[in-house]
Amino acid sequence: MNTWTHTTVLLNEAIDALITRADGLYVDATFGRGGHSRALLAQLGAAGRLLAFDKDPEALAEAAQIRDERFSIRHQGFAALGELPPASVTGVLMDLGISSPQIDNPERGFSFRADGPLDMRMDPTRGQSAAEWLAVADQRQIAEVIRDYGEERFAVPIAKAIVARRQERGPLASTAELAELVAGAVKTREPGQNPATRTFQAVRIFVNGELEELQQALEGSLHVLQPGGRLVVISFHSLEDRIVKQFIARHSRAVVDRRAPFAEPAPTLLRALARVRPGEAEVAANPRARSAIMRVAERTQAPLPANHRGGRA
Numbered sequence: 001m002n003t004w005t006h007t008t009v010l011l012n013e014a015i016d017a018l019i020t021r022a023d024g025l026y027v028d029a030t031f032g033r034g035g036h037s038r039a040l041l042a043q044l045g046a047a048g049r050l051l052a053f054d055k056d057p058e059a060l061a062e063a064a065q066i067r068d069e070r071f072s073i074r075h076q077g078f079a080a081l082g083e084l085p086p087a088s089v090t091g092v093l094m095d096l097g098i099s100s101p102q103i104d105n106p107e108r109g110f111s112f113r114a115d116g117p118l119d120m121r122m123d124p125t126r127g128q129s130a131a132e133w134l135a136v137a138d139q140r141q142i143a144e145v146i147r148d149y150g151e152e153r154f155a156v157p158i159a160k161a162i163v164a165r166r167q168e169r170g171p172l173a174s175t176a177e178l179a180e181l182v183a184g185a186v187k188t189r190e191p192g193q194n195p196a197t198r199t200f201q202a203v204r205i206f207v208n209g210e211l212e213e214l215q216q217a218l219e220g221s222l223h224v225l226q227p228g229g230r231l232v233v234i235s236f237h238s239l240e241d242r243i244v245k246q247f248i249a250r251h252s253r254a255v256v257d258r259r260a261p262f263a264e265p266a267p268t269l270l271r272a273l274a275r276v277r278p279g280e281a282e283v284a285a286n287p288r289a290r291s292a293i294m295r296v297a298e299r300t301q302a303p304l305p306a307n308h309r310g311g312r313a
């Protein structure tokens, strides 16, 4: 039993935005340690249901503590939520990224602060670890990942250093080795930030396919949300938030058919409702909340266009 805990971000704000009726079916796409799920269950009525997803076996172990017939969880990536029956869900919540226990436990390999195996998988039972990927990827691919997912100016020198080290002394095995190598390749420091921050974020996003899954899950939510149902997404860095923001904007904008410019525009699928940031008190109590941005949208009455390309498997 470990002692790592997770302080839920925007707890009340997310639940208030999500719940429109007490007897609906809700999806918590990112169970974590269940902070949002427990608060949601406390507000649902006897006929309400909550289906959760998480990739992390430790999240599943925590979920096993919840003995409530209205609750179930799947050990699956949340991109699969688009496979639920069409228009069956009253609200979808996504609290993106990693949980505090994942980052605080050095054995998970997410952190440059404490040494551990270079893993970074949310689901360590599947896929390639960060060490396995960095042992085989070519320099160009490593540089692209670090540049695109870490927005790191020194992506090329970092990738070169990783490949050179691999050739000289064998592949990187630990988080401390990667952090040290990156620190040597990053020439200018950002105040208050560890030089490895951007590289660790980038490798983690790549290893877990985070942005692709997010895009698929957002598309899937259009299929599964009932009219009036809510989509609530909390993101923690600009790449995620940009995807969420653009997705909501794209589906909230009336599309005029260029071949028939005077015809009624196609009805929009979403209505943007809110953008919420944590208050000063929450950030003071939980510094990990400082970069959080929550976006809320509502599924309109409009049927999906026949040619809509969703993320359904």
Ligand SMILES: C[S@@+](CC[C@H](N)C(=O)[O-])C[C@H]1O[C@@H](n2cnc3c(N)ncnc32)[C@H](O)[C@@H]1O
Pocket (backbone or CB within 6 Å): 006, 007, 008, 009, 029, 030, 031, 032, 033, 034, 035, 036, 037, 053, 054, 055, 056, 059, 076, 077, 078, 079, 095, 096, 097, 098, 099, 100, 122, 210, 213, 214
């Ligand atoms: C920020 S935490 C959620 C915390 C949770 N709201 C709470 O209050 O305890 C994010 C969780 O989502 C999971 N996760 C992230 N991306 C996922 C994905 N694509 N599919 C399933 N689970 C994912 C992570 O394993 C982690 O447990």
